[in-house]
Amino acid sequence: MLEIKNLTAxxxxxxxxxxxxxxxxxxxxHAIMGPNGSGKSTLANVLSGKNGxxxxxxxxxxxxxxxxxxxxxxxQQGIFLAFQYPTEIPGVKTNxxxxxxxxxxxxxxxxxxxxxxxxxxIIKEKSNELGMDEKMLSRQLNVGFSGGEKKKNEIxxxxxxxxxLVILDETDSGLDIDALKIVANGVNTxxxxxxxxxxxxxxxxxxxxxxxxxxxxxxxxKIIKSGDMKLAEQLEKTGYTGxx
Amino acid sequence: xxxxxxxxQKEYKYGFxxxxxxxxxxxxxxxxxxxxxxxVKKEPKWMLEWRLKAYERLKVSKEPNWQKPKxxxxxxxxxxxxxxxKSMKDKPKxxxxxxxxxxxxxxxxxxxxNEQKKLSGVAVDAVFDSVSVATTYKEELTKKGIIFxxxxxxxxxxxxxxxxxxxxxxxxxxxxxxxxxxAVFTDGSxxxxxxxxxxxxxxxxxxxxNASETGQFERTLIIADKGSYVSYLEGCTAPMRDENQxxxxxxxxxxxxxxxxxxxxxxxxxxGDSNGVGGIYNFVTKRGVCRGKNSKISWTQVETGxxxxxxxxxxxxxxxxxxxxxxxxxxxxxxxxxxxxxKMIHLGxxxxxxxxxxxxxxxxxxxxxxxxxxxxxxATNSRNYTQCDSxxxxxxxxxxxxxxxxxxxxSSTIEHEATTSKINEDQxxxxxxxxxxQEEAVSLIVxxxxxxxxxxxxxxxAVEAQKLVGISLEGSVG
Numbered sequence: 001m002l003e004i005k006n007l008t009a010x011x012x013x014x015x016x017x018x019x020x021x022x023x024x025x026x027x028x029x030h031a032i033m034g035p036n037g038s039g040k041s042t043l044a045n046v047l048s049g050k051n052g053x054x055x056x057x058x059x060x061x062x063x064x065x066x067x068x069x070x071x072x073x074x075x076q077q078g079i080f081l082a083f084q085y086p087t088e089i090p091g092v093k094t095n096x097x098x099x100x101x102x103x104x105x106x107x108x109x110x111x112x113x114x115x116x117x118x119x120x121x122i123i124k125e126k127s128n129e130l131g132m133d134e135k136m137l138s139r140q141l142n143v144g145f146s147g148g149e150k151k152k153n154e155i156x157x158x159x160x161x162x163x164x165l166v167i168l169d170e171t172d173s174g175l176d177i178d179a180l181k182i183v184a185n186g187v188n189t190x191x192x193x194x195x196x197x198x199x200x201x202x203x204x205x206x207x208x209x210x211x212x213x214x215x216x217x218x219x220x221x222k223i224i225k226s227g228d229m230k231l232a233e234q235l236e237k238t239g240y241t242g243x244x
Numbered sequence: 245x246x247x248x249x250x251x252x253q254k255e256y257k258y259g260f261x262x263x264x265x266x267x268x269x270x271x272x273x274x275x276x277x278x279x280x281x282x283x284v285k286k287e288p289k290w291m292l293e294w295r296l297k298a299y300e301r302l303k304v305s306k307e308p309n310w311q312k313p314k315x316x317x318x319x320x321x322x323x324x325x326x327x328x329x330k331s332m333k334d335k336p337k338x339x340x341x342x343x344x345x346x347x348x349x350x351x352x353x354x355x356x357x358n359e360q361k362k363l364s365g366v367a368v369d370a371v372f373d374s375v376s377v378a379t380t381y382k383e384e385l386t387k388k389g390i391i392f393x394x395x396x397x398x399x400x401x402x403x404x405x406x407x408x409x410x411x412x413x414x415x416x417x418x419x420x421x422x423x424x425x426x427a428v429f430t431d432g433s434x435x436x437x438x439x440x441x442x443x444x445x446x447x448x449x450x451x452x453x454n455a456s457e458t459g460q461f462e463r464t465l466i467i468a469d470k471g472s473y474v475s476y477l478e479g480c481t482a483p484m485r486d487e488n489q490x491x492x493x494x495x496x497x498x499x500x501x502x503x504x505x506x507x508x509x510x511x512x513x514x515x516g517d518s519n520g521v522g523g524i525y526n527f528v529t530k531r532g533v534c535r536g537k538n539s540k541i542s543w544t545q546v547e548t549g550x551x552x553x554x555x556x557x558x559x560x561x562x563x564x565x566x567x568x569x570x571x572x573x574x575x576x577x578x579x580x581x582x583x584x585x586x587k588m589i590h591l592g593x594x595x596x597x598x599x600x601x602x603x604x605x606x607x608x609x610x611x612x613x614x615x616x617x618x619x620x621x622x623a624t625n626s627r628n629y630t631q632c633d634s635x636x637x638x639x640x641x642x643x644x645x646x647x648x649x650x651x652x653x654x655s656s657t658i659e660h661e662a663t664t665s666k667i668n669e670d671q672x673x674x675x676x677x678x679x680x681x682q683e684e685a686v687s688l689i690v691x692x693x694x695x696x697x698x699x700x701x702x703x704x705x706a707v708e709a710q711k712l713v714g715i716s717l718e719g720s721v722g
Contacts, residue, residue, distance in 0.1 A: 048677050051669075071676035081677050087670040091692030097678070100688065104679035140692070157678070 001026050001165055001196040002047075005058035008221075009039075009046050016042045018221035019057070024165075029187075029197040031207055033232065034218030035240045040200045041084060043218070044169040047198075048081040049074050061165065076108035078164030082154040082171045088142040095123060095137040098157060105161055126159045130186050148179040155186035166190070168199045172206035184209030204236040217243055256514055257715075262349045268458075269326035275299065278427055281326050285396045285430075288403060298416045298426035307420045312612045312644065313552045313581035315525060318490060324458040325428045329372060349452065367392055369433045369449045371462060381445065391436040392447050395463050398434035405436055409467055413496040413531045413560070422529045425461045425494040432462035432493070437472035437503070446702050448477040451491075459490040466496070468503035470536065475506040475702055488516075488551055493528045501536030501563065506544070508701055509557075510709050513549035515716075518607075520579025523551025530557035534566030534592075542569040543586065544700040546709045548716040551580060556614065558587035561595035561623070568597040571697040573709075575690075575716045576609030576641070585615035585646075590623035590656070599630040602694045605641035606717055612644040617658055619651045626656040634664040635693050637686070637717070687714025 002024040009017040016039045024030050034040050046053055049071040059066040066074065089097065102122075103113040114122065127134040132152055142150050151171050158166055171183055187197060187210050199212065207215070207229065215232045217225040217240070225231065225243060235243065269280045278299055282292040307318075329343060349372070367381035369392065385392050391402060399406050416426045433449040451462060468474055491513065497505050507530075516523025526549075532541035543557040553576075559568030570586035588597035603611040617628045634643035645662045667689060675685035691698065691710050701709055 050673055070681070071673065072679050072681045075677050075679040083674065083677075085670075087668065087674045089671055089674070089689060089692055091695035092688055097675075097688070100680065100684070101678035104684075108679070161678070 001062065002198070003058065003060040007046070007055065007057035007059060009042055009053045009055045011042070011053050016221050017046065020222055022216065022223060024196045024198060026196055027193040028213045029191065029199065029210065030214045030216065031199045031201060031212040031232065032216050032218050033201060033235060038218045039221040040218055041169055044081055044167045044200060047167055048079060076105050080158055080161055080163035080166050082158060082166070082168045084169040084173070086142050086150040086154055090140055090143050092141045094139055094141045094153065095119070097141050098137070098160060101157070102161060122160060127156060129189060130156060130159065130182055132156060132182065147174045148176065151175060152179060152182055155183050159186055159190060164195050166195065166197045168197065170200055170202065172201050172203065180206060181209065204232045207232050258512065259514060264343065265330040266327045267330050268324045271324055272321040273323070273325060273428070277325050281428060281430060284326065285399070287399055290407065291399050294411070295427050298423050301417055302420070302423045302427055305420050305423055311554055311583045313554065313583055313610065315552055316488065318525070323490065325461065326430055327458045367445050367447050369394060371431050371449060371451045388441055388444065389438040390441065390443055391434065393434055395432045395434040395465060402434070402436070405467065406434070406465070409496065409498055410465055413498060413533045414494050414529050418529065421492045421527045422494055425463060425492050425529070429461045429463035429494065432464040435466040435474060435476060437468045437474045439469045440471040442472065443474040446475050446477055448479070450479045459492065462493045464493070464495040466505060466507070467498045468500065468505045470500045471502045473504045475508070477508040477510070477702060477705055479510045479512070488523060488525050490525045490527065495528070495530040497532030497541055499532065499534050499536060499539035499541050502538045503536060504540040505532060506542045507532070507557070508705065509545040509547070510705060510712065511545065511547045511549055511553070512712060515549045515578065515580050516551040518578045520551070523580070524549065526550035526553045526555065528555040530555060531560065532558070533560040534563050534568060537563040537592070538565045539563050540567040542571070542700070544571040544697065545573070546697070546701070546712065547572070547574045547582060547584060548712050553582040553584055555584050556586050558589070559597065560589045560591065561597065562591045564592040565594045566592055567595070570599045570601070571700045572601045573604070573694045573697045573713065574611055575604045575713065576606070576611045577716055578607040578609060580609045583612040583614055585613045587616040588618070588628060590619040590626045590628070593622070593624050593626070595623055595626045597628045599628070600696050601632045602697055603632070603634045603643055604637070604690055604693070604717070605634070605643050606637035608640045610642040612646060614646040616648040617650070619653065619656045619658065621652045624653050624655045628658045630660045632662040633693070635690065636664065636666045683714065683718055686717055690714070690717060
C-alpha cells in the first residue's frame with residue numbers, strides 16, 4: 001500500500017525528516033510514536049501532499065510515485081488524513097461539505113455521485129455505527145465544535161469516505177475516555193484486508209483499543225526502533241528517554 | 245497547480261456579441277439626441293419636457309469625484325445614447341415577430357423567452373441595449389391588476405402613475421449621473437402592484453449591453469401599493485470589449501403602508517480582462533422609500549462584474565415602523581474596483597435597518613464598503629445593525645470600510661461590526677485533503693463567507709449566484 005524509502009523533508013530550510021523508511025501492506029495498522037518535534041506531523045503532512053515542504057526519497061502509494069500528485073488527487077485516490085487540529089470553515093454546513101467531498105472521491109473512482117437523500121441514509125448508518133449524534137453534521141464545519149467533537153467528526157468523515165490509507169494525526173490527543181472509544185471503534189470497524197492505517201500518537205492508551213500490527217518509534221526524523229505492541233508498553237513505562 | 249483548465253474557464257462566459265443591425269441616435273449628448281430618444285419612444289410632451297429640464301440641470305452640474313476608484317475621463321460626446329435592434333422599430337406584437345437572433349441571444353444567456361421554454365415562476369422583461377425586447381407572463385399578471393412592462397410603455401399607458409412617482413425618490417437634481425440618466429434614459433422596467441396583492445411570481449429584468457460605444461441608461465420604477473408584496477430580480481451581462489462602457493441606471497422603489505419590496509441584483513457585467521483593459525463602468529443610483537407605515541424594502545446584491553462598481557442602494561425609512569435591509573456581496577478580482585454600500589436614512593419612529601456586507605478582494609483589486617446610517621431627531625426608538633466583513637486573497641489587493649454614522653436622538657441605537665480576514669491556508673489544505681481542487685476549495689470557502697447574503701436571494705437564483713461567486717475568483721489562488 002505504502003512504501004517510503006529514505007524520505008527527507010525540510011520546511012523553511014529546517015530539516016525535519018532524515019531518511020525515514022516504512023512499508024505498510026494492505027490490512028496492516030502501524031503506529032508511530034515519538035516525542036514532540038520528532039517529525040510525526042510532518043510525516044502526515046508530506047504523505048498528504050501539503051505545500052511548503054522540500055522532500056527527497058521515494059514515496060510510493062499503490063505502486064505509484066506520489067511526489068508529483070497534488071493534494072486533492074491523493075485524496076481522491078484514497079489517502080485520508082484525520083487532522084490533529086481540524087480547521088473551521090464558517091458558513092459551510094458539515095454535511096454539504098462531506099457530500100461534496102464524497103462525490104469528488106466517488107467520481108474519481110468511477111462511481112455514481114450520491115444525491116442528498118441517499119447521502120442522508122449513509123450519514124445515519126455511519127453515525128449509528130459510531131454511536132454518534134448525526135445532528136453535528138447540520139452545523140457549520142467545525143465551527144464551535146469542542147475538541148472532542150472535531151476529532152469525532154474526522155472519524156465520521158473517514159467512515160463515510162471509505163479511504164484506502166488512513167493517517168490519524170494524534171487523533172487521540174485531548175480526548176476523554178468515551179470519545180477515545182468512539183475513535184477506536186471507528187478504526188476497528190473500518191479495518192479490513194484492503195485498507196491500511198498509520199496511527200500517529202503520543203500514548204499507548206489508544207493502542208490498547210486498536211491493537212497495532214507494528215509500532216515504530218520516531219526520533220529526529222528517523223525511525224529508530226520498530227516492534228509490536230510490547231514496544232508501546234515499554235515506552236509507556238520508561239518514556240522516550242529510555243529508548244532514545 | 246495546473247492552470248491550463250483555469251484559463252479556459254476564466255473567460256467571461258457572456259462575452260459574445262450579437263451581430264444585429266441597429267438604429268442609433270446621432271452620436272453625442274445634445275438636445276437633439278434627447279428629442280430623438282423621446283420621439284422614437286413616442287413619448288408625450290410632458291416626458292420630453294421633464295428630460296429637457298434634466299438636461300439643463302446637467303449642463304451646470306459636475307461629475308462627483310469623492311469615490312475611491314478613479315476612472316478615465318468619459319467623453320460624453322463620443323457615446324451613443326440610444327441603440328436598438330432595427331427589427332424592434334415597428335414593435336413586434338408577439339414573440340413570433342421578434343428577430344430570432346434576439347431570442348437566440350437570450351437563450352445563450354440562459355433566459356428563454358419562448359412561451360414553451362420560459363422560466364417557470366419568473367416573469368422576465370428582457371432589455372437589449374436601449375429597448376425592451378419582450379416581457380413574459382404578462383397576461384397572467386394583468387389578471388391580478390399587476391402592471392409589469394417596459395417603462396417606455398408605462399409612460400404611454402399609465403402616465404398618471406409615472407408622473408406621480410418618477411423622480412420622487414431620486415430627484416432629477418440628485419447628482420451628475422442621476423441627472424444624466426433622467427435626461428437620456430431609454431428603457432427599463434415598470435412595476436405596479438395594486439393594494440393587498442401578493443405578486444404570485446418573481447419579476448425579473450435582464451439587461452444586456454450589446455452595441456459598442458453605447459451607454460446604457462435604464463430606468464426602473466417599482467411601486468408597491470398598500471399591503472402588497474413583490475420580489476424583483478435584475479441580471480446583467482455585456483460583451484467583452486477593450487473600451488470602457490458606461491452603465492448609469494436609476495432605480496426607484498416606493499413602498500406604501502404595509503407593503504414590502506424585495507429587490508435582488510446579480511450583476512455580472514464584463515469586468516475587463518486580467519490586465520484591466522475594458523469592462524463596464526457601473527455607476528448606478530438605486531434608492532427606495534418606505535413611504536408608508538410598517539413598510540419594508542430589502543436590497544440584496546451580488547456584484548461580481550464591471551471594471552468599476554459604484555453604487556449605494558439605499559432606503560429612506562419615512563413611515564413609522566418601516567424596515568430597510570441591505571445584503572451585499574461585492575467580489576473584485578484582477579484590476580476590478582468597487583466602491584459600494586448603502587444609505588439608511590431613518591425618519592420615522594421605530595424604524596429598523598440592517599446592513600450585511602461581504603467584500604471579497606483578489607488579484608490587484610480594490611474593494612471599498614461605504615455606508616451611511618443617519619437616524620434623524622424624530623426617528624425615536626430606531627435601530628441599526630451593521631456588519632461588514634472583508635476577505636482578502638493574496639497580498640496585492642485592498643479592502644476598505646468607510647462607515648458614516650449619525651444619530652440625532654438618544655432613544656435609538658446603532659451597532660457596527662467589521663472584520664477583515666485572509667483566506668486561510670489551513671482551510672484550503674483541509675478542503676484539498678478531502679478531494680476538492682484549489683478552485684473548488686476557494687469557491688466553497690468564499691460561499692461560506694457569503695452565506696448570510698446568498699440565503700437572501702430567491703431560490704431560483706441562489707444556485708446561479710453561488711456558481712458565479714466561484715467563477716469570479718477562478719485563478720486567484722495557487
